[in-house]
Amino acid sequence: MKTSEIMTGRKDFYTFLQRLFYKEVDAQLLGALKGMTFSENCGDAEMQKGYDAIAAYLKNSGENSLDELAADFSKVFLGAGSHEGNAAFPYESVYMGEKPLVMQKPWEEVKKIYAQHGLALENVPSEMMEDHISIELQFMAQLDDIDDAKAFLSGHLLCWADRFCADIEKYAETDFYKGAAALLRGFLKMDLALLTELEGQEHAEKAYSVTDAQFDAVIERLSKDYKVYAPRLTGKFGRNGKEIVRFGEIKSVSEIVYDRQSDFSAKEVYYPVMQTMIYFTESESRESELKDDKGIIIIAHPCDINAVRRLDSIFLENGNHGDVYYARLRNKVKFVMLECAESFENCFCVSAGSNVCEDYAMALRLGETNSVLVKDGEFAALFNGCEETEFAPKFVTENKKAVNMPKVEGKDDVKLASGLEYWNSFDEKCISCGGCNTVCPTCACFDTVDVIYDETSVDGERRRVWSSCMLDTFTLTAGGGRARKTAGANMRFKVLHKTYDFKKRFGKENMCVGCGRCTSRCPKDIDFAEVVNGFTEALDTAKEAK
Amino acid sequence: MENIMLPKPHKILRVLKETQAEYTFRVECSDESKHGQFYMLSIPKIGEAPISVSGRGEGYVEFTIRKVGRLTDGMFGLAAGDNLFMRGPYGNSFPVESFEGKPLIVISGGTGMCPVRTTLNYFYDNPEKCPEVRFMAGFKAPDAVLFTEELEKFKDRFNTQYCLDTGEMEGFKSGFVTQCISDVPFADYEDYNVVIVGPPAMMHIAAQECVKCGAAEEKIWVSFERKMSCAVGKCGHCKINETYVCLEGPVFNYTKAKELLD
Missing domain, CATH: 2.40.30.10 (Translation factors)
Incomplete structure (x- = not known):
């Protein structure tokens, strides 16, 4: 959607909210509301609560709804009928002033802001103060500038809307006004996120040519607020005699290894191999804390950036509950997309559909000259003084390896795929070391381990550690039972998860991003691209035979 | 959060x-x-x-x-x-409300009796809610028999059959619990439900035996036991195909359970 369309859409919604809180519902508005179809899945839980409540009220409303709503409006916003005079008085000054009264400092402030913008606020009754909720909403509906809208929203409306809405919910008797409160609260929060995103888009999209020295200065400046991670050499050597590349903190651009695939993925930065979850005493359990309040910047190739969406699906989406430990690190991360100079040895990202990525704060091309494209408004000023240039990042469009993803359609195919003789060939070949899971950017599975500090107390902690579906203990229960008993069965489980059932569950994309790390890692030279191709072929043959 | x-x-x-x-x-x-x-x-x-x-x-x-x-x-x-x-x-639960008013057949193996015990007691305490409960429980050996007093109690109101894989004990038949399934008059029932909980092999054999004796697959319910490190859909241990036992299970209708291939 274009920015202008988004702006119009959100301004229309402000006008709608303005009307809800401006005066009582009249016949015309009630008619219009009844004619509306309310979204049943608007994507925001709070707003959905609002829609559902209003829709429920309208569905059951009868002849006296107008009177009922008018009475509730008077009760909620004017304190009518309340012995203590309690109400959700719709003025910012009441909530933000030194005393809960109208016409205090916040009122002066908003008047000044309206005047600065010279906007004509229409249909404002003289008895209504300028910091009335409906006037602040009307002002939002008129602001064209993203920065101004965001400043007024976060500096005024959002400062008191939460408490105002809580009061509405407290004093309202109808689901209609309770719903209106939820709608207001949900929308304002959503709009802030939206404006922040639009702000970023507006400021950005400038490209620079950057020298190594300039780049190092940028990293130094970023380091005040961020930890900057990139693939870099570790000083340790792998089986093939090559120095191992992992994601680690960098201070200089010269540390970034950009011309080969890292041995480990970027996931270890925001989903560490081991993390403490809970501290225990005999009678208490306490969530661990993050000791570092810095943000995280990860410089990574498209496969690693596309992989994070897969982990989000599991840790934030699955089961409809977010995982605190994942979210608290993940939410700090901004990605810098590192252009692939070429397709590396075992990559098959094109077949996996993850060679391209758009979801990054900056894009980077490293080489004899460095180029950077800045998308995120937060980093707009970072490269001031660098030479502006034309640079659009390129993506790999061809790999040395191509993979035919299996076509598993329907229950019969799943049965066929699971029962293939093909999998048994891995009983001998695979030694169940789990190395492939460890280097995979999308493997999310973990175990928990409890640790006691010393034998004389029960104080201790629960940690979570990456697990691996290729280990023969992965499904082992306390009773000694195992759901899958062979290396071949584990291979089948992994391959189906990566190329079929993750997509079946989340509906978006296959889990595997085609980074090829598992192939490079395997001590038995099992090539994952070949494994998938072999599976697809065996499945096709079995389908034909049927 | x-x-x-x-x-x-x-x-x-x-x-x-x-x-x-x-x-x-x-x-x-x-x-x-x-x-x-x-x-x-x-x-x-x-x-x-x-x-x-x-x-x-x-x-x-x-x-x-x-x-x-x-x-x-x-x-x-x-x-x-x-x-x-x-x-x-x-996890989800047995659809006990929909069990009401119809004959209920419960087949348990060993500690598989634990997850069905509250269901059994519910119908024991509310006999008017279920016209007939058939409870078949199997245990490995005499020293593995659980809830002895309750097994006695259930005899008052349920049609019970208790079995021992090995060893002998009064009130217990010798052999696997699955041998009792052929006694169930599925053909005489208009509607009914079957609950099977126990070790994987026992559930598999019991379900097949039920079907062989005329039970409809959609009337059979099983409960899965899987290793879990989170129970909230994150750790990955209990996943079978695209199904997470912790989220969509542990109770499955047999029509679904038989598609879950580990």
């Missing part, structure tokens, strides 16, 4: 020895749980595992735990008054 992995301490009210290897822990808890749901139980310094609710009452839930594995060994050091850390309840 609420931390769904944080367990809370609950006081142990009573520890009851069922067999040499199995103990029932009664724990203070006033959560609402449904028939067949489970909790993640943990003992600090040992670990966490999914355990079915085997009983419940006013202000408490019960868990019957077999002395196997690291977790359950640690459990047996605990006594009344100690704290047990737990979180839950998790």
Whole structure:
């Protein structure tokens, strides 16, 4: 959607909210509301609560709804009928002033802001103060500038809307006004996120040519607020005699290894191999804390950036509950997309559909000259003084390896795929070391381990550690039972998860991003691209035979 | 964001020895749980595992735990008054409301009796809600028989058949519990439900036997036991194809269960 369309859409919604809180519902508005179809899945839980409540009220409303709503409006916003005079008085000054009264400092402030913008606020009754909720909403509906809208929203409306809405919910008797409160609260929060995103888009999209020295200065400046991670050499050597590349903190651009695939993925930065979850005493359990309040910047190739969406699906989406430990690190991360100079040895990202990525704060091309494209408004000023240039990042469009993803359609195919003789060939070949899971950017599975500090107390902690579906203990229960008993069965489980059932569950994309790390890692030279191709072929043959 | 992995301490009210290897822990808890749901139980310094609710009452839930594995060994050091850390309840449940008014056949193997025990007691306490309950329980050997008093009690109101794989004991037939299935007059029932819980091989054989004796697959319900490290769809251990046992299970209709290929 274009920015202008988004702006119009959100301004229309402000006008709608303005009307809800401006005066009582009249016949015309009630008619219009009844004619509306309310979204049943608007994507925001709070707003959905609002829609559902209003829709429920309208569905059951009868002849006296107008009177009922008018009475509730008077009760909620004017304190009518309340012995203590309690109400959700719709003025910012009441909530933000030194005393809960109208016409205090916040009122002066908003008047000044309206005047600065010279906007004509229409249909404002003289008895209504300028910091009335409906006037602040009307002002939002008129602001064209993203920065101004965001400043007024976060500096005024959002400062008191939460408490105002809580009061509405407290004093309202109808689901209609309770719903209106939820709608207001949900929308304002959503709009802030939206404006922040639009702000970023507006400021950005400038490209620079950057020298190594300039780049190092940028990293130094970023380091005040961020930890900057990139693939870099570790000083340790792998089986093939090559120095191992992992994601680690960098201070200089010269540390970034950009011309080969890292041995480990970027996931270890925001989903560490081991993390403490809970501290225990005999009678208490306490969530661990993050000791570092810095943000995280990860410089990574498209496969690693596309992989994070897969982990989000599991840790934030699955089961409809977010995982605190994942979210608290993940939410700090901004990605810098590192252009692939070429397709590396075992990559098959094109077949996996993850060679391209758009979801990054900056894009980077490293080489004899460095180029950077800045998308995120937060980093707009970072490269001031660098030479502006034309640079659009390129993506790999061809790999040395191509993979035919299996076509598993329907229950019969799943049965066929699971029962293939093909999998048994891995009983001998695979030694169940789990190395492939460890280097995979999308493997999310973990175990928990409890640790006691010393034998004389029960104080201790629960940690979570990456697990691996290729280990023969992965499904082992306390009773000694195992759901899958062979290396071949584990291979089948992994391959189906990566190329079929993750997509079946989340509906978006296959889990595997085609980074090829598992192939490079395997001590038995099992090539994952070949494994998938072999599976697809065996499945096709079995389908034909049927 | 609420931390769904944080367990809370609950006081142990009573520890009851069922067999040499199995103990029932009664724990203070006033959560609402449904028939067949489970909790993640943990003992600090040992670990966490999914355990079915085997009983419940006013202000408490019960868990019957077999002395196997690291977790359950640690459990047996605990006594009344100690704290047990737990979180839950998790998972779906047996559709007990839809069982009402129709004959119910319950087939359990060993500790598989735990997840169906609250269902059995519900129909024992409310006999008007179920015209006929057939309960078949199998155990490995005489020293593995669980809930002895309850097995006696159930005889009053249910059609019961108890079996021992090996060994002899009064009131128990010799052989696998699955041999009793052929006695069920499926053809005479207009509608009915079958619940099967036990070790994987036993559930598989029992379900096949039921179908062979004329039971319809969609009337059979099973409950899965899987390793779990989170119970909330993150750790990946209980996944079968695109199904997470902790989220969509542990109770499955057999039409779905037979498609879940490990």
